[in-house]
Amino acid sequence: MKRLSIGVAGLAALTALAVACGGDNEAPAPSGAGDASGASLAVNLKNWAIEPSSATVKAGTVTFRATHKEDGHGGHGAGEAGATHQLVVARLEEGAEVGQTKFEPPVLNLANIKLGEEKTGKAMLEPGRYELSCLVVDGDKVNHYKEGMYALLTVE
Numbered sequence: 064m065k066r067l068s069i070g071v072a073g074l075a076a077l078t079a080l081a082v083a084c085g086g087d088n089e090a091p092a093p094s095g096a097g098d099a100s101g102a103s104l105a106v107n108l109k110n111w112a113i114e115p116s117s118a119t120v121k122a123g124t125v126t127f128r129a130t131h132k133e134d135g136h137g138g139h140g141a142g143e144a145g146a147t148h149q150l151v152v153a154r155l156e157e158g159a160e161v162g163q164t165k166f167e168p169p170v171l172n173l174a175n176i177k178l179g180e181e182k183t184g185k186a187m188l189e190p191g192r193y194e195l196s197c198l199v200v201d202g203d204k205v206n207h208y209k210e211g212m213y214a215l216l217t218v219e
């Protein structure tokens with residue numbers, strides 16, 4: 064009887080160990096909690112400007128909340144210029160300025176944001192200068208970027 068009870072206790076300890084290991088395997092969860100404490104930025108997309116809620120943000124995981132709530136003109140229908148926008152986040156090339164399309168491969172691209180819509184995404188930003196841009200071109204006529212849909216974001 065004693066041996067049996069030891070065996071059961073040993074099994075229980077083994078099970079507890081297995082549960083503990085299972086918890087360790089879910090290591091990404093704590094980093095997710097870290098994301099929640101990271102910076103967030105609201106970005107207003109309109110015809111024709113990109114307006115971040117702050118011109119500077121702390122390095123790390125940044126949550127971008129892109130909204131398209133103003134059409135800037137009177138009533139755009141689907142397919143018309145400015146009907147949809149985009150938020151591209153990319154680090155500027157060394158020595159480049161915004162508005163020159165001189166940025167590195169994007170770290171975030173929230174595309175096809177229609178009037179009244181909001182899209183959210185996260186990106187890991189290192190200290191430096193980033194460009195926020197909308198690269199939509201409506202029917203080869205209206206190039207949103209050339210119309211002024213870009214903004215500088217400084218990451219500290």
Ligand SMILES: [Cu+2]
Nearest residue numbers: 148197199207
């Ligand atoms: Cu646009």
